Amino acid sequence: MTNTPLQLEQKLAWVYLINLVFYLIPLFITPYSSWQIILILAVLVPFIYCYFWTYRCNFRSAYRPIIAMLVLATVVTPINPGSISLFTFASFFIGFFYPIRVSVFCWFGVVVLLFLLNYLNQFNNLYFPLYGTLLVLGVGMLGVAERRRYHHKLKEQQSAQEISTLATMVERERIARDLHDIMGHSLSSIALKAELAEKLLAKQEYQLATTQLQELGQIARESLSQIRHTVCDYKHKGLASCITQLCHSLRDKGIYVELIGELPKLPARAESQLGLILTELVNNILRHSSASQCSITFREQENTLFVEVKDNASASPFIEGNGLTGIRERLDSLGGHFSYNLEQGYAFTVSLPLQGATV
Template identity: 40%
Template sequence: MNHNADQCIGSIHSAKAWVWLIFSLWYFVPVYYMPFSGTVYVLLAGVYCVFVALYLWAITLQSRHIWKPVLALTVLAIAITPYTPGSSTFFSYIGFLIGYFYRTRVWVSILAGLALIIGALHFYFSYQFPFFALPALSGLVTISIIGYVERIRTEARTSQLKSRQEIEQLAVIAERERIARDLHDILGHTLSSIALKAELAEKLLTQEKLDNAKQHLSELHQIARNSLSLVRQTVSGYKHRGLSGEVMELCEKLRQNGFIVDLNGDIPQLSPRAETAIILALTELTTNILRHSNGNHCQIEFQQSCDKILVRMRDNGAVKSLIPGNGLQGIQERLNALTGDLQSSISKGCEFVISLPRKELHQQG
């Protein structure tokens, strides 16, 4: 039995138990058209009280224990049938319990067995069909189907709720990973720039070149302020200067460190997510060039094909091997989330090719 149904039957149907018990008063209908002795009246009332207790007990149980009240209710119905055809009412409640708690094969088997019991009781005690067999069979089958359908609906609602919770958890995890990658890329680039500027300023101070040292310290201050702004913009998913502004800034940074920079192609207008991914990728690649490249020339090129947007970044440094670290892995993961890719080559210098689908182009208007 599904554990979700175990949880829901007690919390949902127990709250409505007294409402459904109103229909059990049909048990007393034969009192109006059949003669009973005083002892039988007491017996009927006592049996009804036992029935109510068993029913209320049943709706608090889990499926592995439901056979106990079902068996007890069945025995109770059989035992009181010789005295009143009103016992047919009990079979409706038994039908609901087996329909709600048991899987299809077991449910159908028990349902068939109960129908045979009803048929046997009908013929043995010779009750008229409309007074026992008809209400017993119709109540058993119809109410049992209602219980079965209710179980399916309960499981579906529980499954949907669980799916939504899992999706929300995955979204939170993905967002945390995105922020972690973005901050890693930004802080890695920023700290490298700060370390470089601080080292130069320290050397200039040692050489007592105060004016040059002051200039580097001023640039260090500006880098820190720009980086703080970039961190805030990254967390919110936007970049203040946009892709063009960031590319120009990266080109200027490379030139300040002795690189000749060629910028080719038209910089496209991308969706915010794609723009963020490209900016952080180029920032990480620029940091790698400044750290590891022994070249003096860098080229950044933007291209568009019928189905892709390509961004190439290459330098003429001598690289013998390329071992992807956290930075490159972060770029790859971010691009994969956009159905993009990152390819690298070290045959002639070091070249990286970023590709994104054309659907990431910003749709204006």
């Protein structure tokens, strides 16, 4: 198991910057000169740089942008008490990257800094340090909660990886056991009969040697047939297993998946082809769609199976590529049809006759 470095996800990084509105509120309340307004706004440029710098850091290097943010907040405080907002960003990152004992020590240092700034700048009351302390501790605990959520998610991913690895090992052992059971006896028999035929030929007992060679050929053909059936079983995982894997892939990308209806019972060939068709449709969603929701619906009507794969992405006309062409060819061989609708997202429908699907 590898140790993944603790690192923030950047998915909602821009959204969190909305908290900087509290930094700008004093501009609408207190009169400032032009150079003060320019300075207040100018501080945001290096601060935002440090903010995104933190997202690229792990716990070993995060202290650098955190210290830089604290310095910027300290420098701008004499002009703009809204710098409390900047201190809260730093406290969140402290809570996320460092253990609780280290975080508490750092928060205490930030709180002391707030009271010191209040004293040095001779603010009229204790609003700045008291309100700042409340925010530093509150937002800092949010960082701790985010850290725990991250660790929980990481453990789930590692557990899933371990389960997948274990399943792979079990499958390999099963394949090795099956091949040993199939081929072990057959190869021993082939070797024995080949050796016996060689001895009979040496004694010029051609009739008996021919019999042994015929039996040898029969054993080889039976072994080949057994191997083909075994390989076919390995390739055919079943529709239920295929659907489960596709749902996992969609959820891993953050797409909500809903399965509607019951999985049909189909002949092996039709089930295999349907699995390949659904794999192609889901892969198109994973590669090209911006959907956040997806549904896979199974419905039987008048001896026909209808399967619909639908998502909520903004749909636009497209040119069919090799993937959709391949889907039509697979369905043609089974007597099925393929269609799609772009009115409300992408909706692809596969219809497959239940009678005659045993081809």
